[in-house]
Amino acid sequence: xxxxxxxxxxxxxHADFIIINTCAFIEAAVEExxxxxxxxxxxxxxxxxxxxxxxxxxxxxxLQESLPEVGLFITPDRIGALPGLIxxxxxxxxxxxxxxxxxxxxxxxxxxxxxxxxKISEGCSRGCHYCTIPSIRGTLRSEDPRRLxxxxxxxxxxxxxxxxxxxxxxxxxxRDRNERIALPRLLKRLDKTQGIRxxxxxxxxxxxxxxxxxxxxxxxxxxxxxxxxxxxHVSEKVLRSMGRPWKKDYLRKLVxxxxxxxxxxxxxxxxxxxxxxxxxxxxxELRDFVTETRIERVGVFAYSPEEGTRSWQLGDxxxxxxxxxxxxxxxxxxxxxxxxxxxxxxxxxxxxxxEGFSEESELLLxxxxxDQAPEIDGILFITAGTAAAGEIHRVKxxxxxxxxxxxxxxxxxxxxx
Numbered sequence: 512x513x514x515x516x517x518x519x520x521x522x523x524x525h526a527d528f529i530i531i532n533t534c535a536f537i538e539a540a541v542e543e544x545x546x547x548x549x550x551x552x553x554x555x556x557x558x559x560x561x562x563x564x565x566x567x568x569x570x571x572x573x574l575q576e577s578l579p580e581v582g583l584f585i586t587p588d589r590i591g592a593l594p595g596l597i598x599x600x601x602x603x604x605x606x607x608x609x610x611x612x613x614x615x616x617x618x619x620x621x622x623x624x625x626x627x628x629x630k631i632s633e634g635c636s637r638g639c640h641y642c643t644i645p646s647i648r649g650t651l652r653s654e655d656p657r658r659l660x661x662x663x664x665x666x667x668x669x670x671x672x673x674x675x676x677x678x679x680x681x682x683x684x685x686r687d688r689n690e691r692i693a694l695p696r697l698l699k700r701l702d703k704t705q706g707i708r709x710x711x712x713x714x715x716x717x718x719x720x721x722x723x724x725x726x727x728x729x730x731x732x733x734x735x736x737x738x739x740x741x742x743x744h745v746s747e748k749v750l751r752s753m754g755r756p757w758k759k760d761y762l763r764k765l766v767x768x769x770x771x772x773x774x775x776x777x778x779x780x781x782x783x784x785x786x787x788x789x790x791x792x793x794x795x796e797l798r799d800f801v802t803e804t805r806i807e808r809v810g811v812f813a814y815s816p817e818e819g820t821r822s823w824q825l826g827d828x829x830x831x832x833x834x835x836x837x838x839x840x841x842x843x844x845x846x847x848x849x850x851x852x853x854x855x856x857x858x859x860x861x862x863x864x865x866e867g868f869s870e871e872s873e874l875l876l877x878x879x880x881x882d883q884a885p886e887i888d889g890i891l892f893i894t895a896g897t898a899a900a901g902e903i904h905r906v907k908x909x910x911x912x913x914x915x916x917x918x919x920x921x922x923x924x925x926x927x928x
Contacts, residue, residue: 517594519620523551528597529558533566536643537815541566545578552580561585561597569647587633587648624866625901626673626709626885627666631659631697635679636687637716639743640754640821641786641814644679651680651687656697660704667706670901673864674701675711675885682719695723702731708903709864711884713739717765718757725772735881736773739808740765741781745800746793749786754821759796766804777882779808782841785834786814787825794837801844807852808888809845811838846913849889853911860907860921863891867900880906880916889914896920 523529529551533544544566552560559582567574567584574584583596621627634649635642663674678684685693701710710733717740728734744750747759770776782797789797801809813834816827861880869875869892876893883889891906896919898904910917 517597519622521622523558524555526555526558528561529555530561530563530593533562533564535565535569535647537812537817539812539815541569548578548581559583561593563587563590563593565647569643621666621669621671623885625671625864625903626675627671628675628677629659629663629666629701630654630677631681632678632684632687636683637680638754640752641783641817643817643820646819648679651683653685653687653690653693656693656700659697660700663701663704663707667704672707672901672903673709673711674704674707675713676701677713679714680716681712681714682716682721692721692723695721695727698724698727698731698734702727702733707733709881710734711737713884715740717742717762718755720765720769725769728773736775737777737779737882737884738769738773739779739884743781743783744786744789744793744797746789746796749789749793752788752822752825753786763800763804766806777807779810779884779888780806781810781812783812783814784837784841785829787816787822787828789814789829798840798844801841805848806845807848807882808884809841810887811841813838850911850913853913853916856908856916857911858908860905861918863893863904863906863918865893865898865900865902865904878906889916891916891918893918893920 517528520526531544531548531551533547534540535544544562544564548560548562551558560580561583562574562578562581563585564587567586570577571584571586574581585593585596589596632651632653634651635644636651638645666674681694684697685691690696698710701707710731712734715738720740728736742762743753743755745759745762747757750756766778769778782801784794784797813831814827814829816823816825861882863878863880865876865878867877869877871892876896876898878891878893878898879885879888880891883891892915893906894909894917896904896906898920905921906918907921908916908918
């Protein structure tokens with residue numbers, strides 16, 4: 512693939528320029544980003560390293576000194592200018608105001624097979640006490656729905672079949688423009704995009720989910736009954752300390768209500784363990800909630816104190832080994848449910864997106880069922896049948912592992928269920 516005078520490769524060893532997109536939300540993400548940078552420097556010391564994403568946003572003043580191996584640091588607002596910046600590459604930080612978003616010089620480049628992320632807003636105005644996002648990304652700034660509609664059409668024309676809607680907070684979309692039902696309106700517009708077969712919603716805040724969302728999903732042939740709603744915790748004491756002050760039973764009622772209203776709903780959530788106000792009783796509340804609600808997809812991470820947040824002053828009283836043990840316990844509970852659910856699928860026929868050859872063997876195809884979000888929910892190994900990357904097919908499930916599924920191409924189809 513050639514664009515802007517550059518030829519793209521997915522093999523870093525062959526690259527003259529290596530672009531690394533980073534995260535700096537928590538300490539572990541910062542460490543992983545730095546390790547990735549240094550690994551690429553070691554593997555190809557002839558390439559110029561370009562570091563993009565949150566790391567330059569959060570640590571722009573100290574990065575040049577701490578990472579002299581990097582040729583260019585670029586913040587998210589400058590991604591559109593990247594080709595020109597590479598042509599005149601100099602070892603300096605290129606940075607402008609976060610709110611100045613520049614469009615790509617030659618249009619968006621799609622590198623994911625059959626799916627693409629569509630960011631509908633930037634920043635967050637919620638003010639959760641543990642979170643660094645407002646200080647890194649700024650307050651909420653919603654994208655113009657007309658521009659999003661146009662980008663969706665362009666992605667569909669480029670072969671994208673699944674739109675994954677993302678933001679730091681999907682539910683607040685449009686609130687910065689005093690629009691209270693902006694997300695439902697946007698979904699109805701995107702639902703009309705020719706060529707798009709699936710629309711997936713990630714990162715919905717639990718407080719403020721539109722009342723009409725269930726009806727929109729049920730009536731749509733494209734919007735998947737899959738919702739990612741990060742809960743973080745369920746203890747009223749912990750939630751209040753986190754700056755998420757809703758009552759103890761709010762989340763349980765939310766789960767029950769959504770399951771009742773949305774046909775075939777699959778929920779994904781994220782929990783944080785080891786927050787400073789989480790004692791044994793508070794963790795037991797979380798453990799009981801996970802056990803009783805049997806949420807289909809659960810991610811868990813340990814609390815990391817981040818300087819500059821309101822939670823920083825609480826310290827970090829929960830030992831690391833306790834955090835890890837609690838996280839492992841929650842994962843084990845969810846894994847039990849995941850095994851049961853995957854086994855129950857054997858013999859069923861599911862809508863699946865084919866992503867190409869398996870990373871484990873070129874004798875297998877690899878993809879995802881409709882209820883598997885990219886990169887986080889396991890994969891589908893396809894052992895029989897032929898299909899091109901990016902196509903959606905019906906697949907008969909023939910086997911199940913802890914997180915992954917095995918199946919055979921059944922027939923092509925484009926409905927969402």
